Amino acid sequence: MTSITNQLIFSTSLSIEAHTIAQEYSQRISNIVKRKQVYLNTLAVYAVDNYLQCMGFATDWKASDSRNNLAVKLMDVADLEVKNIGKLECRPVLPKAEVCKIPPEVWSDRVGYVAVQLNSALKEATILGFTPQAAAYISLSQLQSLSDFLLYLSELEVAKSPKTEASSSLVKIGQWLDGAVDAGWQTLEHLLNPQQLGLAFKNAVSMTRGQKIDFGAEVEGISVALVVKIASEADGEVDILTQVYPVGQNVLPEGVKLSISDESGATVLEVTSRDEDNWIQLEFTAELAEKFQVKVVYRDLQQTREFQV
Structure with a gap:
């Protein structure tokens, strides 16, 4: 008792x-x-x-x-x-x-x-x-x-406890080229200031969208924007450029990590922000129907987005 x-x-x-x-x-x-x-x-x-x-x-x-x-x-x-x-x-x-x-x-x-x-x-x-x-x-x-x-x-x-926040659904990025953009992905004018837009996008691309990522009060309210550009190639493949920008600041905090993983979860590309970086980026080519993951990590916080071309 x-x-x-x-x-x-x-x-x-x-x-x-x-x-x-x-x-x-x-x-x-x-x-x-x-x-x-x-x-x-x-x-x-x-x-x-x-x-x-x-x-x-x-x-x-x-x-x-x-x-x-x-x-x-x-x-x-x-x-x-x-x-x-x-x-x-x-x-x-x-x-x-x-x-x-x-x-x-x-x-x-x-x-x-x-x-x-x-x-x-x-x-x-x-x-x-x-x-x-x-x-x-x-x-x-x-x-x-x-x-x-x-x-x-x-x-x-x-x-x-692990502070991991993953997307609840697959982002079908291949359909962006047909104008079918997944909910929650905004035009860049809604995410970044004019100075960032001028620096970032000198080359024309077929489709560019971004999504704000909040790391929360635990890391002093820091927010970043995950930006994804996609352009089709003649052989049926697509060029994909992923970038991370600061939101509300001019530079990223040191130690923000951007990585690309294949369908099995193995990391194939990775970059980490240094002191005074305005953005970080990774560029790669994918085939139609191929799946991949984009991870943005800062300190012990991680967010993952899953994509399919």
Whole structure:
């Protein structure tokens, strides 16, 4: 049975399963003090694992050091691997304790430290709160709340998740030559300023369209325009020129990457903006019905557009 109070203090019963796991990892240790340490650590991790699963977070306790027989013998470790987030250290706290002790050996490779109070009979565990930073002793009165804990984990999960945004449909670029331009692709006058147009398009092309790409507030609101030019050749092939321009600025930020991949996903062409580049571009020839991908990457953000000639 579990319960959550209005103050978001989570309590859970330490079931037979919890004690069976604790017994499994402590029974082979001859030192009495160390054996008790492993037993209590295991119960604390069990409680946090139960709590996080109730809150919808995916965990992998079996992949944690606290379920490794050699690691628990050599270290004072009570970690829990949370998928897509990292390791939490789950420290047991005995009744009437005023501080949570965190051993120096777990001060790194942890995204946070959770204090778990065990009752005297070891029948119930209460998660008191957490701290994102390690110290030898953390006052229980200074722990952050469980509501802050859940928000903290959610923010970490978002921050560490792949930030990829791909197109939802295939852009049939071959039809552009017949005047059938896919929705969302604009004339360049709607995307770029007159000075950019004057620099960029000195040669006549059969069809040119562009699409704005927002990288969002995470990278200071930077936006670029992906521009695609297509011109037919006499042998049935088409010349394709892809370009990336800054929107609202004169130069691209350094490190913007433009790449072309074939239908299998293998990168065949790639260019990266340098300091003070006004634009970057890649030019290639494709056959009718051929598919390819254009990727625009900046920092850890990526957007992909899929095309068919």
